[in-house]
Amino acid sequence: MRYSALSILLNGLKGNKDWTPAWRSPAPKKHYDVIIVGGGGHGLSTAYYLAKEHGITNVAVLEKGYLGAGNIGRNTTIIRSNYLLPGNNPFYELSMKLWEGLEQDFNFNAMVSQRGVLNLFHSDGQRDAYTNRGNAMRLHGVDAELLDREQVRAKLPFLDFDNGRFPILGGLFQPRGGTVRHDAVAWGYARGADSRGVDIIQHCEVTGIRRENGKVLGVETTQGFIGCNKLALAAAGNSSTVARMADLTLPIDSHVLQAFVSEGLKPFVDCVVTFGVGHFYVSQSDKGGLVFGGDIDGYNSYAQRGNLACVEHVIEAGVSMIPALSRVRVLRSWGGIMDMSMDGSPIIDRTHIDNLYLNAGWCYGGFKATPASGFCYAHLIAKNEPHKVAAAYRLDRFERGYMIDEKGVGAQANLH
């Protein structure tokens, strides 16, 4: 069924009785051309682009929980392509371009809202760094504007401009950045993939990878053995666990990252704002809640819940940036498990096994990358060669010394 304003109207007149489920719940077949492990944003978008761009539709997406239970439903919904390094920038810009056409493409309202992303700076040195970043973006054809203090004040008058230690001197603004309704992204990709013949199998946990003569034959799951020609991992925070089933050790630590939403407020913050001193980013949802987050908790964790010390740390950073936040009540907080790579950048690559592919290491940046990650991963799986904008995301870059250290902080997961 194609969704449109007319279909909503007609179904509404008929009492909304004729809507059908957005995707099927099939039992797994014995064998697929491609099995994707992980029914999160990246797994689902990979399945969607495999079917749509490459005509590979005999595909299964295996999800151990339900769709939207993982990081695709646990992030702060921010999209942007304000990257500095040549290995990153074209990739995230492809993602931004896919976001811009996504809703028409998969016929689902994902509430893509290009309200702008503003990164504040607080010192001359930081202004130089952001000028450098903005110039790098513009050289790559990405929109970027350097705003001075008064331009920022006109946008967001309630920021703490005269903070004694960290006065706000201006900001780097990407007007095309913004937010997207994150669970609708999972649903839209799931529906688009399913309608092209992809089987999305929920509550099906992979427990082993069966191999013979150095090739993957299929996966052992809680619903039995399923064979495949190609196996594609997209397990986010559980990447190390799944990769270990194929004797693959990854340069990844799993960490918990928390996110928060406040009570609903009147329109207050009309773009995404990030603090330049502490790690804090905030936007306002269409319901009015402030959606914000900060640093990872800083210790290895597979528990999807965080620690109060980090809650305090995030709120302190928030109040330093927007003093009025001290009066706002937080409704909920939750945690997601980040696959933190050692240089802060992702991996989309082949592995030591010919028909085993890896998509992991997304750190903080998985959500905004969802369309391009799936697009490039599907390209890699279908053609066995990397897409040109994702060619730097190699698994062996750590060994070869080609790290993509966007923040320049070094080789340790909890620094990124």
Next chain:
Amino acid sequence: MASLITCPHCGQRPKEEYTIKGDAGPKRPAPGAPEREWFDYVYQRDNPRGTLQEFWHHSGGCRRWLVVTRDTVTHEVFSVSDASERAAS
């Protein structure tokens, strides 16, 4: 994560007094070791879902390096010992 960690020197102290370094598993290779060993030490991580031995620094207390053995899913802490004991063993 547990709120209270029992330091072998200071007794039970709040978690906020400690700084967590990360996996205590990788062993520093000899200076002239092959690059492969250095690569494993610097970058590769077991990242277990379950029991993990981790270096913690009691930065707000005795400033000793400790090894905390804990579960990465339940956050249960099994043991805390001084890192020197581990180096000696």
